Amino acid sequence: MEMRTQEELHGIVIIGGGISGLATALGLHKKGMKSVVLERSETLRNTGAAIAFFHNGWHAFDHLGVGDQLRAKSTLITEMHTKWVHKDGTGDVIPIGEEGLRCVKRSDIVDALADSLPSESIRFGCRIVAVETDPVTSFHAVHLEDGSVMRTKVLIGCDGSNSVVAKTLGLKPPNLFRTQVAQAVTSYPNGHGLSNHFLYLWGDKLLLGRVPIDEKTVYWFVVQEVNPKDFESKEDSRVVRDLTVEALKDCPAEVVEMVKRCRFPYIESDIMDNDCGWGCYTLAGSGTIQGAGTALEDAVVLARCLSQEMPIGLSESKMSDQEIQIRAGVALRRYARERRWRILLLSAKSYLLGSILCASWPKRFVFLIIFSKILGGKFSHTKYDCGHL
Template identity: 30%
Template structure:
């Protein structure tokens, strides 16, 4: 069975849903394919920085999310070796940072879409050229014929492979994340607390008056390669690595329910692959983690996916509704539209290439320095460049993706 669609987005994650909502705001319908049978809301929480809030405001959901999450006032970096603060920065004065519940974000975005926009249990198994169109073969035998194909299908993206990208690389680090619901209140100030030392990096941040999110990244060794299979061992491993920090911080990790932790292997895309790779080709492009998987060290994975979605919706709307300079408009309508779409996606690729390269590179370097346990680098991190490294998180968030329509 062959079904014709104008725009198909693969993946109902942050980038895919943001793009679809943006297009919907502009009066353009899209179909979002999700391989799972429900929304993928796992992952607990992540930080949304200033640039992300600009994107959320552009698609009209910023205020809804602000009502449910507390604004953070300061970023505090502390040595897990000495227990002493190494840097403290204000998050006020033009910066907006909140720790967001991922489930709330995904559901908020999906609720903005018309019923039937997301097609669940739709796994893409093959992509095929067909003149000005692309044929998308699904595992259930359905074939979708589309004018535009957008890959927002994560680090193992089928669409990215179609464009010639290799699988993301392993930076030699893993992550454990958890969430604690303190029914009587957690007592934490609205601060982003992060800790470094002895080869680990971790952080604790309140999401609202009751929820606290934590993350923990480390370099796996032969002794702890199987902890992801046993939550009890995973929790004990984290507790053993916290170092010299307050009992209040340790208590958050200790009271985490075993079912509220998740382990993952970190992935990133080499900057040179982003430099030379085809972010777009013909009527196909990629966004979000399919484009720029990065380590979590500057908190820009979800934020940059939101940027992608707004920019992609804007350039596609311009391509589908505007005129293409230098093209005689009485030519074959199908060919003209194809040229418009191709040109629009090239524009998106041009806008996002260097931003993606910068974010992936800075995240990797910051993570390498912050998690190093070498004597020299540890000394420089804690005594010389601590404030600079913390400031990079703010600097990378100083970006405005613009609105859905160019002003």
């Protein structure tokens, strides 16, 4: 590998080119603030299954300017049908609301966000080996594997649960549940024939969700309590699919067939973490319930907070380093305050949902009471409005 030794100076550097990083860059771009996204992979990370967004996510999409584009690639879902594997009957039908939810392929989301950014905003193949902070200015030096260094006045970590920025902040690793999620998109060339509802199918320590994306594609996920050793070969999609089919053996035949038909299921661990910010660096994106929707909220709020303190953008600013440090710190602390209680609520809901799946029946009853009566139930958090850019 050719080693580069040059240094670059940027106003804002974002680590991670997934949905959170791209949305944050787009929010800043909409406010006239330049940023550079450092992505580890050589191309856009647009692989993956799909994501269901409620009102809170679509509100953020609209402010980022990609809402209508993504709505055109999705189907409106206004009802949730909840059923139990070992119980007869039709189950419960729960209205989601007028806004409902829509499920979008992850590749469509990533492409829409990236296409709305200037081409020079994203740097690929950037493998970060260290992040240092200047003790005088509080600015940061991001050291890359090829030997180059990117100095920045504000550093934003959108690089997931193993975040380099989180380690710089001194945060503990995120808590892991004893659950894992297998998910995929199944295609039906002649149409799936399903009604437009969100199916929630509960089994013994298992939960299946199914959402139509359009007339020919369906997104599904299976959450189950597992021993991590059962998924040592989780990178092999065939192993993931076979293990998931086995777990669904008591489910309706159409559900099992849906999983068998998929080509590339993905698996990931459920996590819980917190957003925070100190000095001139912060985190965005969340591993809580509605994680992608929360990441979009983060992007809008963070761009708003920074632009209020830096209306002309950091790169073109004539302010001294000391004033930039002060203003950036004020903006990021405001962002952390605004998001703290929101993330606390979502973390509590995430914890309870993971606990319900793995708990005994008496504990499940208690957790369900807390979830529905104290934390607002299934959809209260989806009506949240993160405000304008």
